[in-house]
Amino acid sequence: MENKTIYQIDAFTDQAFKGNPAGVMILDKLPSTEWMQQMAMEMNLSETAFVAPNGDGFDIRYYTPSVEIPLCGHATLASAHIMYQIGLKESTESIHFNSKGGDLNISKDDDGLVMIFPKYSLTPIDTPDNFKEYLGFEPVEFYLTDYNWVLAVANSQNEIAQFKPNFESLKANGLGRLIITAKGDEADFVCRCFVPAMGVNEDPVTGSAHCALTPLWTDRLGKNEMTSHQISKRKGELKVSMLGNNVKIKGQAVTVFEAQLKIRNTSSI
Numbered sequence: 708m709e710n711k712t713i714y715q716i717d718a719f720t721d722q723a724f725k726g727n728p729a730g731v732m733i734l735d736k737l738p739s740t741e742w743m744q745q746m747a748m749e750m751n752l753s754e755t756a757f758v759a760p761n762g763d764g765f766d767i768r769y770y771t772p773s774v775e776i777p778l779c780g781h782a783t784l785a786s787a788h789i790m791y792q793i794g795l796k797e798s799t800e801s802i803h804f805n806s807k808g809g810d811l812n813i814s815k816d817d818d819g820l821v822m823i824f825p826k827y828s829l830t831p832i833d834t835p836d837n838f839k840e841y842l843g844f845e846p847v848e849f850y851l852t853d854y855n856w857v858l859a860v861a862n863s864q865n866e867i868a869q870f871k872p873n874f875e876s877l878k879a880n881g882l883g884r885l886i887i888t889a890k891g892d893e894a895d896f897v898c899r900c901f902v903p904a905m906g907v908n909e910d911p912v913t914g915s916a917h918c919a920l921t922p923l924w925t926d927r928l929g930k931n932e933m934t935s936h937q938i939s940k941r942k943g944e945l946k947v948s949m950l951g952n953n954v955k956i957k958g959q960a961v962t963v964f965e966a967q968l969k970i971r972n973t974s975s976i
Contacts, residue, residue: 711968715752716785719912719943719958726943727912728963729785730755733795737766740775748772753907756782758790764803767811773906777854778808780824780914780956781943787813787820788960808854808915819946822956826949827853827919834859841876843869852919857882860923861889864897868938874903886916888923894944895933896924912943914956921947921954 713732720726730750737743737759747755747770756779757768767786769779783804790796804811812823834849838859844866846859861867867889877883883904891897898920900913910916917935924933925948937943946957 711970712965713746713750713968714785714789714965715750715963716788716960717963718781718784718788718960719914719937719945720941720961721959723961723963725941726960727781727910727941728752729779729782731758731782731786731789732756732968733758733786733790735759737768743768743770744775746770753902753910754779754782756786758786758804761805764805767804767806769806771902771906775807776905778806778824778915778918780822780917781912781958783811783813783822784820784914784956784958784960787815787822789962791815791820792962816957819957819959822914822958823950824915824918824954824956826922826952826954827856829858829919829923832857835880835882841880842872842882850919850923852886854884856884856886856916856919858886858888858919858923861887864889864892864938867897867899870899872901874901874908877901878903886913886919888920890928891934891936894936895928895930896920897936897938899937899939909939911939911941912937912945914945914958917945917947917956918954921949921956925949 717726754769769776787802798815801814809825814821830851832851839845848860850858885901888898900910900916931948935945948955
């Protein structure tokens with residue numbers, strides 16, 4: 708039997724039980740795909756990240772309870788947070804992650820962690836028929852972005868807050884990876900994210916969605932430094948800006964617990 712530590716961290720918040728919880732395992736090498744998927748299903752969080760050293764950086768993989776995904780903002784933030792906290796990296800050092808969604812660089816400053824992510828494309832498309840009928844508001848703009856996300860812009864924060872989707876309807880109408888957003892009342896913009904196509908009905912705080920939201924709101928608001936509030940039940944706050952063809956995402960995180968996993972089948976890792 709071999710002991711392994713798994714951490715649960717609330718990301719994009721400075722308070723426990725807020726933001727978005729992620730599981731993080733740091734290992735000498737990445738386990739098998741099957742094992743990582745089973746572990747993510749066991750954790751039953753929106754994402755669990757697995758990290759292992761590779762040269763000067765680290766490989767990182769992300770799993771929902773049902774599928775692997777190429778990129779995840781809150782699990783990246785959580786992974787970097789615990790690496791700094793346990794002393795795997797000094798606070799003056801940056802962290803380089805190799806993900807399936809691209810090369811990611813994370814650094815620490817006085818009041819949070821700064822992540823450099825790729826910018827997502829935004830292609831205007833027609834709003835699906837009967838969108839308002841089954842989702843409750845009429846978007847003023849509708850986009851297709853990377854990794855088959857669709858993004859709907861609403862008239863007001865209230866429309867985002869009151870949105871109560873039928874998740875089966877989302878999947879049935881090609882909206883199983885949906886971002887909704889509007890100009891914010893207290894923040895520059897607000898958003899919510901729904902991913903029933905990947906086993907996550909509503910993601911509490913979604914860093915990767917800001918790879919599309921940041922260029923969108925930079926153009927709409929005519930400003931670069933912005934604050935986003937993801938107004939899910941758990942809520943989260945992100946500071947975002949454009950950095951050339953990349954997106955700068957800043958947030959905080961809180962370690963909730965660490966646990967020793969009793970692994971009997973060591974051959975899979």
